[in-house]
Amino acid sequence: MKNLLEHVEAAIRERKLFRRGERILVAVSGGVDSMVLLRALVALARGQDWKLTVAHFNHQLRGRASDGDELFVKRAATALGLRCLTERGAVKSIAKERGISIEMAARELRHKFLADAARQTGSRMIALAHHADDQVELFFLRLFRGAGGEGMAGMKWSNVSPANSNIKLVRPLLDVSKIEIEQAAREAKIKFRTDASNACRDILRNRIRHDLLPQLRRGFQPALDKAVLRVMDLVGEESEAVAALARQWLRARKPGAFARLSVAVQRRVIQLQLREGKLPEEFDGVEFLRCFPNREFNLDVARSVARDAAGRLHFRWLTKAGFKSGLKKIWLRAESGAAEFGGVKLNWRITKRVARGKIARQPGRELFEADRVGRKITLRHWQPGDRFQPIGMTRAVKLQDLFVNLKIPKARRHELVVAVAEGGEIFWVEGTRIGEAFKLTGATRRALIWRWWR
Amino acid sequence: MKNLLEHVEAAIRERKLFRRGERILVAVSGGVDSMVLLRALVALARGQDWKLTVAHFNHQLRGRASDGDELFVKRAATALGLRCLTERGAVKSIAKERGISIEMAARELRHKFLADAARQTGSRMIALAHHADDQVELFFLRLFRGAGGEGMAGMKWSNVSPANSNIKLVRPLLDVSKIEIEQAAREAKIKFRTDASNACRDILRNRIRHDLLPQLRRGFQPALDKAVLRVMDLVGEESEAVAALARQWLRARKPGAFARLSVAVQRRVIQLQLREGKLPEEFDGVEFLRCFPNREFNLDVARSVARDAAGRLHFRWLTKAGFKSGLKKIWLRAESGAAEFGGVKLNWRITKRVARGKIARQPGRELFEADRVGRKITLRHWQPGDRFQPIGMTRAVKLQDLFVNLKIPKARRHELVVAVAEGGEIFWVEGTRIGEAFKLTGATRRALIWRWWR
Incomplete structure (x- = not known):
């Protein structure tokens, strides 16, 4: 635990993740990662004058086990003298109602709860327990989806909450491996709950974690994690440099000709405008808009978009009888x-x-x-x-x-x-x-x- | 074969790979890929007035099988009415003598032979049979090495020969899959040799080809190749945009401050200078030079390098008793x-x-x-x-x-x-x-x- 504490303290200091006296909402599922994160932040909080609050979202996806997790986290928070906010989400019914996947509904409800809980406790920061093994898994998930450099770079140490742009998500364990986390839990005798669904091979991420990665480490590259994390770093920085060029171009009063931008910057200029408009950023759409000026691309049943020769996107509501655009x-x-x-x-x-x-x-x-x-x-x-x-x-x-x-x-x-x-x-x-x-x-x-x- | 011909013709035209009347040296191992490439180029040559020569490098690594390949290629060239240049390389002994791997020695000798053969026949272009499956394999080879965006992008449609900067390597089959190549061979009854060593699992690339990729397609992503090729395209274009910025910075009379460049451009500025000096471009060295100005990094036993605050590298021969630097x-x-x-x-x-x-x-x-x-x-x-x-x-x-x-x-x-x-x-x-x-x-x-x- 001592090694991990020193490592996490250095990461927080060097990357300026939290300020002195920061109010921090710690998202705790009850699993080993978030329990170790919680204990690490508690250990560092006194020296930094941080005010911690625990938050737990009960997805209600695993019946009594979910309720057991909630109770466990509440008790752990009480034992540490911390306030604990919880919420129960009707993930399944909302997923069904809105026609989205369970994972997407869970993610959306969880982020909304965390952002609201942060707001309620005056916290600008939500600490999440994502770690290096999560990054490596994410690399393969995104590889199988054919993502771009931004996606292949994985999670950031800190980014804005999707539910509230005034609140930041911070990941102090992002370069710590699962093995180091488990070792810290053993050393400090930190109790945690085991999520049985993590073993379920129906979920792609679990197959990557339990089948693919061990096999790659055994048969192809013992230092797989180091190699993948390096690729993510290198590719991510290049992607960020391209994004900076695209943002600069979009902000410029007199931007250069769109046609003379590099392919990568053209793609990013289009992608950023789609993101700004909360529209899907899919590869086919971006490439269509990049290659064909002044031609409409249908984003979904309700909206279309076209790019003018200067590189700007123009959105249009596809008029369904009675509905008004503009x-x-x-x-x-x-x-x-x-x-x-x-x-x-x-x-x-x-x-x-x-x-x-x-x-x-x-x-x-x-x-x-x-x-x-x-x-x-x-x-x-x-x-x-x-x-x-x-x-x-x-x-x-x-x-x-x-x-x-x-x-x-x-x-x-x-x-x-x-x-x-x-x-x-x-x-x-x-x-x-x-x-x-x-x-x-x-x-x-x-x-x-x-x-x-x- | 007709589909493949149309596809290859379009790729050559759209990407301007060969001009009319071009003299082209076709590198032919005798395997299915290069035999299909040869037949495709022969079929297209008349309309384009190309002058083709066949070149075969006998690596002498598989005894009589290697000699059989050589004879097969010579006969195939004769049957097509083409001149055929061959050379036998003492790959093993040269690898041993120089303390490098068999693969590296083979690659170096082959490229040297091809460049010399191209020069001898007045060809500026060497056609190689690399295809889309090779790209996907290369992605994983480079992932396991922890490569940057440039490496992850794989091979280019056209690049300079490592053995002679006046000669280009061109890959007309780069977006054609192995299945399409094999289908064309069946349809056009193209004969080819089978390299038994392609099945050998001691070679990492063969394990990727025969074990890893089929498993990923089966268990994780049926459209694996499409997803990986898209990642390579997206990441490669971003990397190329960063390289363009770095080259521009290096060429500028009054470049901006090195410290204010993005991390990715800093890395590339250092990498390009190392490449210019024919020095190893390893990650650790690049990061050391990027982070610490005016500190020497030992590249190998003979050479060291340091970066000044303005971003320029300075090389120094480490003086071994008697050896003179400068x-x-x-x-x-x-x-x-x-x-x-x-x-x-x-x-x-x-x-x-x-x-x-x-x-x-x-x-x-x-x-x-x-x-x-x-x-x-x-x-x-x-x-x-x-x-x-x-x-x-x-x-x-x-x-x-x-x-x-x-x-x-x-x-x-x-x-x-x-x-x-x-x-x-x-x-x-x-x-x-x-x-x-x-x-x-x-x-x-x-x-x-x-x-x-x-």
């Missing part, structure tokens, strides 16, 4: 501003925290947590597949169903304006309640005040 | 010039082809094939491990042994000046004969005339 992007970079879209006029203002409850509800005025909404928002009309979680509801529903419940006439539904947060979620639907995830809480630092009228 | 680089970019090093004065001149035999030997004057010598040459003293192949000898010998044979006094040996060609080979040792590989031949287009005195 959108307005607003950048909330000043303290206040005004906008207009689809007949709705809007004045907005960002203020320091507002005492809750003191402000009476007024028609035509809403308050949102500004940091959750983000800086870049979009005004548009209802589109097929839109979902929204009004305040007080436990999950997002289809806008379609909401309109039916609220008895809004069909013709009117297509005239209403909706507002989309930087993270891609709808936070406001004209004339209904605000989004649950965007309400003011005790941890709110800044409020977005939103006045609108027609 | 060197002078000469760029033969004009038609003539003069230089001086170690007491030797030198006038050089490049002329159009000189009629052989018409020029009597004169002391203090030598003639070399200018294209073989290259543009950037180095004058220096004898260094430990130096090898040289004087004209008329069948292989390179240690300079040490040559000096003993020529009865040159020990003290004098360290005063002599040697000249190193762009490719890294010694082409002249003061006072002895010229290098075998650099003599004028019937195919010589330009001669380097070299007058020297003390």
